[in-house]
Amino acid sequence: MSTEENNTEVTENVEVSEIDAGIGFDTFGLKREILQSIGYAGFKVASPIQAKAIPVILQGRDVVGQAHTGTGKTAAFGLPAMNNMHLKGGVELLVITPTRELANQVSDELFQYGKKLGIRTVTVYGGSSYGRQIGLIERGAQVVIATPGRLMDILSRDMLPNFAPTTVVLDEADEMLDMGFLDDINEIFTYLPQERQTLLFSATMPDPIKQLAKRILVNPEFISITKGETTNSDIAQQYYVIDENERDDAIIRLLDSEETDKVIVFCRTKKEVDRLSNVLSSVGYNAKGLHGDMEQRQRETIIKGFKEASIDVLIATDVAARGIHVNDISHVINYHIPFDPESYVHRIGRTGRAGKKGVAITLLTPMEFKELQRIKAKVGTKMEHAYIPSKGDVKQAGLNKLIDEIAKQHVFDEAHTVLDALSEEYDQAQIIYKLTSLLMERTAVKGPNEIGIAPERLEKILKNMSNNRSGGNRSRGGYQGNRNRSGGNRGGGSRGNGGGHRRDSGNRDRGHRS
Numbered sequence: 001m002s003t004e005e006n007n008t009e010v011t012e013n014v015e016v017s018e019i020d021a022g023i024g025f026d027t028f029g030l031k032r033e034i035l036q037s038i039g040y041a042g043f044k045v046a047s048p049i050q051a052k053a054i055p056v057i058l059q060g061r062d063v064v065g066q067a068h069t070g071t072g073k074t075a076a077f078g079l080p081a082m083n084n085m086h087l088k089g090g091v092e093l094l095v096i097t098p099t100r101e102l103a104n105q106v107s108d109e110l111f112q113y114g115k116k117l118g119i120r121t122v123t124v125y126g127g128s129s130y131g132r133q134i135g136l137i138e139r140g141a142q143v144v145i146a147t148p149g150r151l152m153d154i155l156s157r158d159m160l161p162n163f164a165p166t167t168v169v170l171d172e173a174d175e176m177l178d179m180g181f182l183d184d185i186n187e188i189f190t191y192l193p194q195e196r197q198t199l200l201f202s203a204t205m206p207d208p209i210k211q212l213a214k215r216i217l218v219n220p221e222f223i224s225i226t227k228g229e230t231t232n233s234d235i236a237q238q239y240y241v242i243d244e245n246e247r248d249d250a251i252i253r254l255l256d257s258e259e260t261d262k263v264i265v266f267c268r269t270k271k272e273v274d275r276l277s278n279v280l281s282s283v284g285y286n287a288k289g290l291h292g293d294m295e296q297r298q299r300e301t302i303i304k305g306f307k308e309a310s311i312d313v314l315i316a317t318d319v320a321a322r323g324i325h326v327n328d329i330s331h332v333i334n335y336h337i338p339f340d341p342e343s344y345v346h347r348i349g350r351t352g353r354a355g356k357k358g359v360a361i362t363l364l365t366p367m368e369f370k371e372l373q374r375i376k377a378k379v380g381t382k383m384e385h386a387y388i389p390s391k392g393d394v395k396q397a398g399l400n401k402l403i404d405e406i407a408k409q410h411v412f413d414e415a416h417t418v419l420d421a422l423s424e425e426y427d428q429a430q431i432i433y434k435l436t437s438l439l440m441e442r443t444a445v446k447g448p449n450e451i452g453i454a455p456e457r458l459e460k461i462l463k464n465m466s467n468n469r470s471g472g473n474r475s476r477g478g479y480q481g482n483r484n485r486s487g488g489n490r491g492g493g494s495r496g497n498g499g500g501h502r503r504d505s506g507n508r509d510r511g512h513r514s
Contacts, residue, residue, distance in 0.1 A: 023051045025046055028080075030080075040112075041112055043075070046072075047075075047076075049067040049225050050076045052225075053077065054076060055080075056221045057076075057077060058080045058084065061219075062217040062221070063077075063222075064217065065077070066203070067201070074106055074109045074110070077095075087118070090162065090164065092143070092165055092167065094145075094192075095169040095171055096146055096171065098175045098179050098181060099339065100125035102340050103146065105339075119142050120142055120143065121141060121142075121144070123144075123145050124150055126150045133150075134154070138160075144165070148184040149181070152188050155191040156187070164193045168192055169198075169201070170199070170202075170216075172203070172342075173201065174204045174209055203378060234356065235352035237348065238386045239372060239386070240361065240363055240386055241364060241365070241385070242363055242388070242451065243453065244365050249447040251333065252446055253394065253445075254388065256446065257389045257393070257397065258359070259330075260330050262306060262312065262313075262326060262330060263314070264315075264329055264333070264347075265335055266347050267316070267317060267335045268339075273290065273315050274291075276335065286312040288305065288313075290315070290321065291317045294320075318346065326350075328356065330356075330358060332358070332359075332361070337364045369465070391445050391447065391448070391450075392449065399440070
């Protein structure tokens with residue numbers, strides 16, 4: 001569709017609620033290969049935003065989609081956009097996201113949906129070689145996921161002279177506004193073809209985003225999803241503030257103290273998954289890791305073991321955990337706070353299913369409080385601050401549980417044989433103490449006595465951080481302070497494995513992070 005400034009009024013054409021969920025993906029007329037990928041991902045029915053957006057996008061219409069984080073917006077635009085591709089060469093789909101972390105997440109998801117069609121994706125963000133990114137695009141990518149700063153640099157320098165995507169998506173538009181990228185976005189669209197389909201997705205619709213939509217979209221269908229709560233009310237959400245070097249001890253202590261059934265621990269990287277699974281296994285937990293470098297047979301074996309309870313703790317990356325549908329997951333633990341609100345909602349949604357209660361736990365350091373507040377504000381969720389139990393607390397709880405179990409224990413006829421043998425050397429009191437100590441040793445509490453930041457210290461840290469902000473010194477670890485022309489984050493919390501990695505069905509880049 002062509003874009004001419006001021007020729008469009010953004011009006012609310014469609015408003016739906018949760019009752020519209022339940023439509024199968026096979027009703028949209030999607031290609032067989034895409035339906036196969038959807039099935040492999042484990043999706044059964046479309047979410048409300050997907051149910052309303054997919055048919056409209058398939059028709060080639062421009063769309064403004066307003067829905068809370070975690071409602072499935074990536075599939076809502078990705079599935080129909082890739083279904084409409086001609087695959088005759090060149091980039092056909094451009095997705096612009098505010099951060100490199102979200103770009104990686106969207107890239108992984110789109111790769112999964114399009115791999116049966118041989119669709120190649122390239123992720124473009126700051127902190128990596130321009131030449132590598134340009135080379136991957138020119139070697140046959142059909143989908144580009146990019147952050148605004150790096151994309152603007154590439155286009156303004158005419159590094160991609162034949163760059164003419166037919167579909168352009170602005171993902172998390174309100175977040176790009178918050179991060180100060182609005183000017184970049186406006187400039188980027190001056191380099192894009194006039195004839196295109198444009199899709200804008202946002203959790204909120206402030207006036208600057210409405211004005212942007214008027215400039216870049218033509219007669220869009222406005223789809224608004226009304227939803228009372230983004231997260232499940234059956235999930236108790238807690239966060240624990242710790243020092244960076246306490247993460248392993250904190251995980252172990254929480255597993256020791258919580259009444260758990262099945263547990264998923266989410267990590268950011270494959271290396272972290274492997275290391276933590278070894279740590280938990282070494283202290284006696286039936287723990288296994290799951291990430292993108294595993295063979296399909298190995299992945300299936302681990303998932304089956306988790307479903308059948310031979311594996312109690314699954315450590316996984318976000319991408320690897322997609323397609324796992326288990327209703328009796330009691331706990332989800334975020335080893336690090338997720339990069340974005342959508343990841344948080346997706347992660348904790350693994351628990352609290354089928355009418356059961358669940359617990360979502362997030363570990364974070366004081367420097368990550370800004371990210372916590374951002375997630376709470378964006379998702380509209382309530383999270384309780386809690387303190388990790390001390391070694392003494394867990395030990396006392398274990399003793400109480402042991403007393404209860406002994407009181408309920410059935411006495412076997414053969415027990416007298418053991419008792420008679422022991423009575424030859426020990427009196428009755430010694431036998432009781434020894435047997436009780438044996439049971440206590442099997443439930444020994446591991447790690448230091450105190451884990452996490454004490455209330456007094458935490459209060460002081462947060463007060464100092466607040467004073468620094470009010471004094472005009474913005475944190476360089478935050479999003480506003482991190483904005484740069486490459487669109488990447490330079491703060492201490494950012495991670496870069498190198499941008500511009502390609503995902504295709506025949507040649508997966510081994511440097512790609514799940």
